[in-house]
Amino acid sequence: EAAVTQSPRNKVTVTGGNVTLSCRQTNSHNYMYWYRQDTGHGLRLIHYSYGAGNLQIGDVPDGYKATRTTQEDFFLLLELASPSQTSLYFCASSGTGGASQNTLYFGAGTRLSVL
């Protein structure tokens, strides 16, 4: 079954810590996205990619790096985590063109706490 899988589901780290969030999709989609979701805000786009080796900057990229190693795998890196990055993170994928355009398929989310 096609899916988007995120790991870990929960993560606690300290200020200045190094965190990597992982995402794998089996939808054969070209586009993958990282969003963060905070109370009072909609999902805000951090980074996205349209294929292996590609990276595009989203709307709230500061403090985040990302890497797309394969069509299936997209990673979000926080190299010096700060308390402001405490949030719920979602990975998503989407196809291109036609009815699949913009239709996002989401993982279950990773809850990150930075103490």
Added chain:
Amino acid sequence: GDSVTQTEGQVTVSESKSLIINCTYSATSIAYPNLFWYVRYPGEGLQLLLKVITAGQKGSSRGFEATYNKETTSFHLQKASVQESDSAVYYCALGGGYKVVFGSGTRLLVSP
């Protein structure tokens, strides 16, 4: 910029009563936006509830309906009779190209 505004916070509705969650949008960089409602159940990721890509058309799914109104730039979500299982967070969104912009989400609590 592009933005979505929806009913804020939490909405509580008694089971079998009707529901409306308001959504309005502003699409300044997207000429022909697609409009979406996503739903997030506890412990799960968002999933598509319904999608409409043509102004004037109505989308429906699981008893929910929303009509793409270009004149009023609205895409309100309605259901005639809610069930406890509809308790979730609902997100309105607009999309074009690679870009999808979300509203802040509305938590629906259906009371028995």
